[in-house]
Amino acid sequence: MKAACWHGRQDIHVEHVEDPRILNPRDAIIRITSTAICGSDLHLYNGFIPSMKKGDIIGHEFMGEVVETGTGVSTLRKGDRVVVPFPIACGHCEPCSRELYSLCENSNPNASMGEALWGYAPCGIFGYSHLMGGYPGGQAEYARVPFADVGPLKVPEELTDEQVLFLSDIFPTGFMAAEACGIRKGDVVAVWGCGPVGQFAIKSAYMLGAAKVIAIDRFPYRLRVAAEQGGAETINYEDVSVSDALREMTAGRGPDHCIDAVGLEGHAPGLKGAYDKAKTMMMLETDRPVALREAIMNCRSGGTISVAGVYGGFIDKFPMGAIVNRALTIKSGQTHVHRYMRPLLERIRSGEIDPSFVITHRLSLDQVSEGYSTFSGKEDECLKVVMTP
Amino acid sequence: MHTYAQARPSHERLAAGLGWFSLALGTAEIAAPRTMARLFGIPDDPRLVSVLRGFGAREIASGLGLLTQPEQPGWAWSRVGGDAIDLAFLGAAANEDSANHQRVAMAAAVVAGVAALDLICARGLQDHQDSRRALGIEPSHDVSVERAVTVGRPIAEVFAFWKGYENLPRFMQHLTSVETLAEGRTRWTATGPAGVSVSWDAETLVERENEWIAWRSLENADVDNSGSVRFQEAPGGRGTEVHVHLTYSPPAGQLGRGIAWLFGQEPGQQIKDDLRRFKQLMETGEIPLSEGLGLQRAAQPVRDVADVAAMAGVSPELVGAGARLEGGRA
Numbered sequence: 023m024k025a026a027c028w029h030g031r032q033d034i035h036v037e038h039v040e041d042p043r044i045l046n047p048r049d050a051i052i053r054i055t056s057t058a059i060c061g062s063d064l065h066l067y068n069g070f071i072p073s074m075k076k077g078d079i080i081g082h083e084f085m086g087e088v089v090e091t092g093t094g095v096s097t098l099r100k101g102d103r104v105v106v107p108f109p110i111a112c113g114h115c116e117p118c119s120r121e122l123y124s125l126c127e128n129s130n131p132n133a134s135m136g137e138a139l140w141g142y143a144p145c146g147i148f149g150y151s152h153l154m155g156g157y158p159g160g161q162a163e164y165a166r167v168p169f170a171d172v173g174p175l176k177v178p179e180e181l182t183d184e185q186v187l188f189l190s191d192i193f194p195t196g197f198m199a200a201e202a203c204g205i206r207k208g209d210v211v212a213v214w215g216c217g218p219v220g221q222f223a224i225k226s227a228y229m230l231g232a233a234k235v236i237a238i239d240r241f242p243y244r245l246r247v248a249a250e251q252g253g254a255e256t257i258n259y260e261d262v263s264v265s266d267a268l269r270e271m272t273a274g275r276g277p278d279h280c281i282d283a284v285g286l287e288g289h290a291p292g293l294k295g296a297y298d299k300a301k302t303m304m305m306l307e308t309d310r311p312v313a314l315r316e317a318i319m320n321c322r323s324g325g326t327i328s329v330a331g332v333y334g335g336f337i338d339k340f341p342m343g344a345i346v347n348r349a350l351t352i353k354s355g356q357t358h359v360h361r362y363m364r365p366l367l368e369r370i371r372s373g374e375i376d377p378s379f380v381i382t383h384r385l386s387l388d389q390v391s392e393g394y395s396t397f398s399g400k401e402d403e404c405l406k407v408v409m410t411p
Numbered sequence: 412m413h414t415y416a417q418a419r420p421s422h423e424r425l426a427a428g429l430g431w432f433s434l435a436l437g438t439a440e441i442a443a444p445r446t447m448a449r450l451f452g453i454p455d456d457p458r459l460v461s462v463l464r465g466f467g468a469r470e471i472a473s474g475l476g477l478l479t480q481p482e483q484p485g486w487a488w489s490r491v492g493g494d495a496i497d498l499a500f501l502g503a504a505a506n507e508d509s510a511n512h513q514r515v516a517m518a519a520a521v522v523a524g525v526a527a528l529d530l531i532c533a534r535g536l537q538d539h540q541d542s543r544r545a546l547g548i549e550p551s552h553d554v555s556v557e558r559a560v561t562v563g564r565p566i567a568e569v570f571a572f573w574k575g576y577e578n579l580p581r582f583m584q585h586l587t588s589v590e591t592l593a594e595g596r597t598r599w600t601a602t603g604p605a606g607v608s609v610s611w612d613a614e615t616l617v618e619r620e621n622e623w624i625a626w627r628s629l630e631n632a633d634v635d636n637s638g639s640v641r642f643q644e645a646p647g648g649r650g651t652e653v654h655v656h657l658t659y660s661p662p663a664g665q666l667g668r669g670i671a672w673l674f675g676q677e678p679g680q681q682i683k684d685d686l687r688r689f690k691q692l693m694e695t696g697e698i699p700l701s702e703g704l705g706l707q708r709a710a711q712p713v714r715d716v717a718d719v720a721a722m723a724g725v726s727p728e729l730v731g732a733g734a735r736l737e738g739g740r741a
Contacts, residue, residue, distance in 0.1 A: 041712060043712060044731060045716055046698075046700060047734045048736075073706065075706055076709060079709075090732070091732075092732040092734070093734070093736075112699070114694045115695075116561075128691045128699065132705060134683070135705075155701050156702065156703025156705070157701045166702075169695070
């Protein structure tokens with residue numbers, strides 16, 4: 023089959039590889055009909071995620087048709103059309119039974135690597151480094167889906183691939199980020215980063231009752247989507263001081279909750295940005311937490327910092343004093359996608375939201391290299407790339 | 412109350428501390444004997460200075476000994492003897508007219524204080540060694556590993572799976588088989604990567620329903636080993652806590668090297684990985700495999716499923732679409 027393989031920094035291209043085979047009785051093989059590039063895939067593309075190996079098949083946002091199942095899968099049948107959640111979860115361990123699927127204790131065969139870096143290991147994730155299990159990803163023609171009796175969600179025929187594909191990651195991820203804020207009536211939510219996850223966080227914050235959402239980015243076309251599609255007020259941090267603007271827009275209160283939808287490759291103008299860029303280049307820190315620091319410093323006292331952006335290692339100059347003295351709460355986690363797929367499918371079905379509004383580029387899998395460079399370079403007003411194998 | 416303590420015995424820690432002290436003092440005495448002589452208040456006489464150099468060499472020898480073999484009482488005793496010589500030397504030096512008597516007295520007091528510590532350390536180490544000898548425990552290099560895992564299944568189910576020793580090779584990477592020979596007798600076989608096969612017989616020492624299993628290899632075993640597993644209900648309905656304790660004495664020579672893989676480079680990690688597979692099997696009915704296991708190969712589909720099974724150390728019967736589901740979730 024054809025698959026997008028990682029070969030090093032900014033080198034991802036299509037290769038011919040073996041077709042997947044069932045390894046475990048609870049596996050299914052899916053013929054992929056749509057697959058997307060996630061913002062977090064850009065961290066792989068730009069070489070920020072450790073434990074990648076040349077030839078790794080990447081991609082974790084995919085859907086398709088079941089073509090084979092193991093003896094342990096009785097919930098799926100050949101021909102079923104399913105969306106696959108990006109975290110792999112066994113459904114039976116204690117975290118799974120508490121719906122904390124991304125903390126599954128059984129789905130990461132390389133758990134000892136995670137323990138070495140993070141203390142304990144997270145779940146397995148498709149196509150996202152060996153640290154996350156070493157599972158081949160879904161930017162391919164076929165994928166093997168472990169614990170297929172727990173993860174894949176059957177989707178109704180009347181909805182298109184583009185409408186349901188993002189149930190695999192970014193819609194639940196934006197939703198969980200907003201939900202973690204515990205939004206109350208009248209709350210203002212600020213969202214750093216207007217990539218796809220940020221866009222869904224904006225929509226979700228309104229769904230959950232926010233009075234106002236403020237979107238922060240530096241690309242006018244992304245801020246335009248946040249305003250037009252999400253109904254957010256916007257701040258371009260290259261034009262104005264974020265801190266001054268937020269104070270003004272909240273009449274001095276500060277946003278009640280702040281969502282970091284940027285993650286470890288944050289940018290900042292001037293010295294602030296140069297500081298972290300230099301430190302990461304000298305390997306003195308692994309991640310550039312400019313958005314996270316700004317979110318903490320600008321959040322209203324007693325508020326929530328909800329971190330949806332991906333961080334992998336260690337950060338520097340973390341304003342712990344602000345967190346302690348102003349009683350801020352930090353919430354984070356890889357998304358417990360399984361928990362959100364059904365309720366969010368209902369919101370799509372009822373017409374409350376059509377997630378396809380983020381798609382700007384439709385390519386074939388063969389054009390994957392182009393997809394990555396366009397998305398990573400924010401060229402051609404790129405917001406979301408969807409590919410068909 | 413269970414306290415987790417794997418720290419070195421206190422006398423060994425004291426020995427290491429004294430070792431560093433010896434090294435520092437010895438280095439100073441060799442490098443700057445005249446300064447040290449002035450510090451101790453003894454006359455700046457070339458004869459005395461060369462004696463001080465000699466003392467420096469002795470201190471360094473004791474220090475290295477203490478640091479490399481902190482369990483051996485001999486090195487601590489060598490310091491006790493050295494202290495006696497130092498005190499005699501200081502006594503003699505004090506009689507010299509040009510000595511600074513106040514400083515010599517102070518140096519003597521410090522030596523006496525350190526001598527007391529040396530004595531405590533040497534006697535402590537000696538007692539420990541004597542008691543081990545009395546018990547017939549040779550100062551061996553026994554490897555002892557304790558690891559635990561929580562399995563989200565009822566205690567009876569978890570116990571039953573362990574009690575059937577033949578289940579162990581399903582999740583213990585290096586075990587090929589465990590057969591029951593007779594009541595309380597089992598034969599264990601392990602195969603290594605080079606095809607080296609080792610087999611030994613063991614007897615069950617304890618088998619207390621839902622609580623405790625313990626076994627020990629019999630006299631004829633190539634590798635002397637023993638193991639025990641304790642089962643305990645985890646709090647708040649979290650299933651069963653499984654505490655494994657294994658000890659073995661690796662034999663010397665060729666066989667010893669052949670045996671090294673049996674418990675892995677890092678025996679604790681090996682047991683931990685085995686216990687993780689046990690938890691997976693009990694909780695999910697399978698041992699989930701990935702094509703990119705470790706960093707051995709890229710995360711790409713495999714041509715032969717058996718390769719992945721071999722790489723992961725999982726028995727072939729657990730691999731493939733029609734593999735049988737083992738453990739509690741069948």
